[in-house]
Amino acid sequence: MKLWADLGDAFFAWLKFPKIGVSLRFQWTGFTAPKEKNMPPEYRYFKPEEVVGLDPEYVSKLDMATAKTAELDPNGKRTPFFITSGFRSIDKNESIIGSVPNSAHTKGLATDLRVENDHEAYLIIASLISVGITRFGIYINSAGAITHIHNDVDPDKVPEVIWIKGEGKPNSDPATV
Numbered sequence: 403m404k405l406w407a408d409l410g411d412a413f414f415a416w417l418k419f420p421k422i423g424v425s426l427r428f429q430w431t432g433f434t435a436p437k438e439k440n441m442p443p444e445y446r447y448f449k450p451e452e453v454v455g456l457d458p459e460y461v462s463k464l465d466m467a468t469a470k471t472a473e474l475d476p477n478g479k480r481t482p483f484f485i486t487s488g489f490r491s492i493d494k495n496e497s498i499i500g501s502v503p504n505s506a507h508t509k510g511l512a513t514d515l516r517v518e519n520d521h522e523a524y525l526i527i528a529s530l531i532s533v534g535i536t537r538f539g540i541y542i543n544s545a546g547a548i549t550h551i552h553n554d555v556d557p558d559k560v561p562e563v564i565w566i567k568g569e570g571k572p573n574s575d576p577a578t579v
């Protein structure tokens with residue numbers, strides 16, 4: 403009788419095995435789900451290290467905008483967005499000549515994008531407008547050439563503005579940047 407009991411146990415253990423496998427899979431799924439939520443969002447054109455401290459929703463807009471430049475360019479060439487200044491700590495912001503204390507950069511809602519030529523300046527601004535960004539600062543060097551375009555999505559600042567700023571010079575309107 404002992405033998406039959408042992409065989410019975412083994413049989414039931416074998417029967418149970420697939421069920422254990424299934425329940426483990428469920429456990430695994432449950433375990434990974436919250437982890438995935440904490441993963442940084444993936445962007446098509448930005449590496450995580452390029453956008454540290456920036457608002458993910460804002461970076462998604464930049465991602466869409468750089469893709470849009472290929473549609474706007476007659477040759478279909480995408481303009482890569484080089485972020486020369488993104489998120490700034492309050493301390494770092496204060497050390498920059500011409501920055502403002504309540505800069506959108508300190509909130510992770512602004513970037514300065516490098517501009518190589520006038521056509522690129524057009525493509526960057528047009529593409530950013532197409533994704534709903536409405537605040538622009540055009541930075542010019544001493545020769546009057548565009549070097550950077552500041553853009554931000556700070557809801558505390560006045561929308562639909564474009565201002566011009568000489569590099570390293572104080573802002574004419576502290577409320578703008």
Ligand SMILES: [Zn+2]
Pocket residue numbers: 487507512513514539552553579
């Ligand atoms: Zn800026």
